[in-house]
Amino acid sequence: MKDYTGVVKDVAxxxxxxxxxxxxxxxxxxxxxxxxxxxxxxxxxxxxxxKLRTLLHFWAWGIPIPKTVYxxxxxxxxxxxxxxxxxxxxxxxxLQDEIALEEGIVVxxxxxxxxxxxxxxxxxxELIANIQTAKPSITNPVGVLAQELVQKWFYDLRIxxxxxxxxxxxxxxxALARGGFKDFRTNTYLGNLVFDATLPLHVKELAVxxxxxxxxxxxxxxxxxxxxxxxGKNKTLDDQSLKQELENAAVAFEPVKKVKKDETKLxxxxxxxxxxxxxxxxxxxxxxxxxxxxxxxxxxxKNKSNVVFHEANSCPEFWEHTRLTAGINVAIPxxxxxxxxx
Ligand SMILES: Nc1ncnc2c1ncn2[C@@H]1O[C@H](COP(=O)(O)OP(=O)(O)OP(=O)(O)O)[C@@H](O)[C@H]1O
Ligand SMILES: [Mg+2]
Numbered sequence: 176m177k178d179y180t181g182v183v184k185d186v187a188x189x190x191x192x193x194x195x196x197x198x199x200x201x202x203x204x205x206x207x208x209x210x211x212x213x214x215x216x217x218x219x220x221x222x223x224x225x226k227l228r229t230l231l232h233f234w235a236w237g238i239p240i241p242k243t244v245y246x247x248x249x250x251x252x253x254x255x256x257x258x259x260x261x262x263x264x265x266x267x268x269x270l271q272d273e274i275a276l277e278e279g280i281v282v283x284x285x286x287x288x289x290x291x292x293x294x295x296x297x298x299x300x301e302l303i304a305n306i307q308t309a310k311p312s313i314t315n316p317v318g319v320l321a322q323e324l325v326q327k328w329f330y331d332l333r334i335x336x337x338x339x340x341x342x343x344x345x346x347x348x349x350a351l352a353r354g355g356f357k358d359f360r361t362n363t364y365l366g367n368l369v370f371d372a373t374l375p376l377h378v379k380e381l382a383v384x385x386x387x388x389x390x391x392x393x394x395x396x397x398x399x400x401x402x403x404x405x406x407g408k409n410k411t412l413d414d415q416s417l418k419q420e421l422e423n424a425a426v427a428f429e430p431v432k433k434v435k436k437d438e439t440k441l442x443x444x445x446x447x448x449x450x451x452x453x454x455x456x457x458x459x460x461x462x463x464x465x466x467x468x469x470x471x472x473x474x475x476x477k478n479k480s481n482v483v484f485h486e487a488n489s490c491p492e493f494w495e496h497t498r499l500t501a502g503i504n505v506a507i508p509x510x511x512x513x514x515x516x517x
Contacts, residue, residue, distance in 0.1 A: 223489035279324025330354035337508035340394035340515035395512035399491035405481035423463035
């Protein structure tokens with residue numbers, strides 16, 4: 176056992192990089208109780224922990240969100256004598272009262288990551304089956320959270336917003352656009368490609384508003400917001416040609432993958448990192464990358480008034496994609512934010 180009393184005594188600000196939402200909430204809260212500042216503070220961790228809480232704040236601030244319904248009861252209740260009461264049909268009715276099933280209803284865990292447990296239904300049978308998957312757990316103690324399927328074409332956006340004490344919140348001008356046709360979920364985790372996309376002013380202003388909505392009067396923070404553009408039928412290219420372009424981009428990405436697998440990473444990190452950066456640059460200069468990036472930017476610009484924000488991540492990754500694709504090293508605003516609190 177190590178005694179960290181001395182270390183903690185001299186700490187003024189803690190950078191909270193614990194990987195699970197629960198641990199971050201716990202860590203910030205404990206440090207705040209010791210009189211330390213945390214970035215992000217526990218109240219921000221608390222809001223970001225839950226998609227519903229985040230959405231409620233956005234909604235209260237007039238920020239556009241996907242139509243969302245939360246039913247605060249479980250799909251199955253068990254009585255004391257062991258009988259099961261099935262609420263799925265009633266829950267499905269409540270969801271269908273607000274969201275058109277033909278357009279698609281997305282059921283998702285209130286607390287979750289990597290797109291896990293996020294399921295889409297387009298008919299009653301699927302909806303009932305999906306509601307059944309929403310089992311109560313420690314992280315999702317009760318209820319079913321559902322959303323309209325945003326008609327977002329092939330990509331969604333991750334947008335970085337940060338603030339230092341004494342300064343206005345800032346939205347990083349380039350978002351990460353995660354794209355592919357593998358699934359309606361476009362997370363990078365599911366093997367989708369990532370492009371950088373310059374954001375229109377309107378979207379940046381809304382992102383800053385999201386920061387204000389979640390942070391209350393906290394003086395320093397860093398978030399990554401998830402947003403989607405409801406492109407609907409306003410597509411500038413047919414999906415077949417786009418799939419071909421994405422396949423070409425995947426081929427152009429192969430050299431990056433090769434560097435990522437290279438074991439020099441463990442022996443000579445700076446050399447490996449230079450190789451990674453060079454491979455990424457080549458990828459970003461490749462024809463398919465440039466083409467898809469311009470399709471995405473054009474569709475964001477044309478449909479910017481149809482943007483919806485649906486989640487805030489309080490511990491954005493700051494390694495490969497955000498740094499090399501969006502061109503921001505999140506460690507910098509994090510450190511500057513911490514410094515501003517000293
Ligand atoms: N209402 C929706 N309409 C359309 N697509 C959706 C909707 N909700 C989620 N998605 C898709 O599913 C993906 C994952 O959703 P979401 O960000 O809510 O989950 P997550 O588990 O928090 O993922 P991550 O950890 O990557 O943020 C999104 O990137 C998006 O592509
Ligand atoms: Mg997300």
